[in-house]
Amino acid sequence: MRRALTAILVISLIGVAFSGTLTYRELCGAARANGAAGGCSAVGAPGTILGYPACVYGLAIYLLLVVIASLGLAAKE
Numbered sequence: 001m002r003r004a005l006t007a008i009l010v011i012s013l014i015g016v017a018f019s020g021t022l023t024y025r026e027l028c029g030a031a032r033a034n035g036a037a038g039g040c041s042a043v044g045a046p047g048t049i050l051g052y053p054a055c056v057y058g059l060a061i062y063l064l065l066v067v068i069a070s071l072g073l074a075a076k077e
Helices: 002-034 054-076
Strands: none
Touching (some): 002 054
16 A cells, blocks of 8 residues: 555656646746736636646646645555
């Protein structure tokens, strides 16, 4: 069980790094490229869900997995 939780934690941390990079580029990178104050896409724009890029939701889910796996590993000790 500990090995599975460790694997989940490692994969989730990789997911946080990947989706965090995508989220940063999507929300902040467009502002720098356009010189605008905000880089958020318009509601209903292609690639958005409820006005946010899909990578934002991926980041939230990976962060949740990191917390759950960390709690599971801490409870086993």
